[in-house]
Amino acid sequence: MKVLLIGAKGQLATALRPRLEAAGHQVAGLTHEECDLASPAAVSRQLDAHTPEAVINAAAYNQVDRSETAIEEAFAVNGYGPGGLATACAARRIALMHVSTNYVFDGRRDRPYDEADGPNPLSVYGLSKLAGERLVQAHASRSFIVRTTGLYGRHAGRKAGENFVERILTAASNGAPLRVVNDQIATPTYTGHLAEAMARLLATTAYGLYHLTNSGGCSWWEFTRAILDRAGVRAEVQPVSSEAFGSAALRPAFSVLVSRRSAGAGLPPLPTWQEGLDAYFRERGERLH
Numbered sequence: 001m002k003v004l005l006i007g008a009k010g011q012l013a014t015a016l017r018p019r020l021e022a023a024g025h026q027v028a029g030l031t032h033e034e035c036d037l038a039s040p041a042a043v044s045r046q047l048d049a050h051t052p053e054a055v056i057n058a059a060a061y062n063q064v065d066r067s068e069t070a071i072e073e074a075f076a077v078n079g080y081g082p083g084g085l086a087t088a089c090a091a092r093r094i095a096l097m098h099v100s101t102n103y104v105f106d107g108r109r110d111r112p113y114d115e116a117d118g119p120n121p122l123s124v125y126g127l128s129k130l131a132g133e134r135l136v137q138a139h140a141s142r143s144f145i146v147r148t149t150g151l152y153g154r155h156a157g158r159k160a161g162e163n164f165v166e167r168i169l170t171a172a173s174n175g176a177p178l179r180v181v182n183d184q185i186a187t188p189t190y191t192g193h194l195a196e197a198m199a200r201l202l203a204t205t206a207y208g209l210y211h212l213t214n215s216g217g218c219s220w221w222e223f224t225r226a227i228l229d230r231a232g233v234r235a236e237v238q239p240v241s242s243e244a245f246g247s248a249a250l251r252p253a254f255s256v257l258v259s260r261r262s263a264g265a266g267l268p269p270l271p272t273w274q275e276g277l278d279a280y281f282r283e284r285g286e287r288l289h
């Protein structure tokens with residue numbers, strides 16, 4: 001299949017490209033510079049130039065705290081942009097896979113959220129992503145929406161080396177004090193594992209909403225400890241509450257996702273978050289040696 005990847009230099013897109021190609025797809029990627037998702041004219045022009053059979057939208061305005069004040073930008077990229085893309089894809093009979101987030105939930109429960117649970121975002125970012133989901137669902141019947149959590153993986157672009165794991169390792173190696181929240185439970189997800197699942201899903205016509213993450217759950221503090229242990233780095237990590245950390249945007253306290261639908265689409269459960277971290281370290285080791 002001819003697949004067009006929007007947001008091609010992001011960390012998820014970087015993992016998707018080789019896995020889609022390994023599955024036999026012909027992949028073209030569009031960077032932010034080549035196609036601004038917030039511009040319907042640019043999107044239509046690129047769809048007509050590439051004539052894909054499927055589009056994966058891996059682009060987003062991901063600055064969760066800045067979104068609280070950059071409301072228009074967040075909605076333009078995360079809400080109206082995907083809505084316009086969905087309309088343009090539907091008019092050309094192109095299937096669309098769009099990516100969303102656990103931040104559509106309020107996190108006030110203590111059991112994992114599945115696809116039937118109602119969203120209630122706490123932040124502008126979450127609201128803008130929910131708007132994107134709703135517009136995609138309304139305009140493109142041949143669409144997949146994949147909600148995921150806490151992504152980390154290699155970036156192809158200017159943000160190479162920027163993800164949670166690398167930020168922790170850099171801070172620890174600089175001797176910077178580490179303060180990490182211990183009251184937000186979610187599932188850190190390795191982009192390689194998510195990309196494999198998305199490539200499998202794309203080969204189906206089982207359109208709809210899916211929760212796809214590594215399995216299990218932990219706090220960011222526990223995840224940080226696991227990163228440092230795997231890297232063999234000794235460093236103190238001070239657990240702090242979200243309130244003490246003082247981010248601009250509220251985040252859900254408990255937003256582990258599970259899927260009721262992915263087995264029906266032929267997808268095996270993703271590996272655990274610990275296995276995701278092991279896989280990331282293997283990939284990182286290959287890169288560095």
Ligand SMILES: NC(=O)c1ccc[n+]([C@@H]2O[C@H](COP(=O)([O-])OP(=O)(O)OC[C@H]3O[C@@H](n4cnc5c(N)ncnc54)[C@H](OP(=O)(O)O)[C@@H]3O)[C@@H](O)[C@H]2O)c1
Nearest residue numbers: 007009010011012032036037059060099101148149150151
């Ligand atoms: N990161 C996470 O923890 C996380 C968690 C849950 C869900 N998600 C979702 O997963 C998806 C992939 O996230 P990711 O972590 O791979 O993000 P990422 O690494 O930040 O990549 C996003 C890409 O989108 C591009 N982009 C931004 N604005 C754009 C625009 N207006 N037009 C076209 N491209 C634009 C960025 O380019 P520039 O950098 O050049 O602007 C970047 O290459 C997103 O939908 C995100 O909301 C992410």
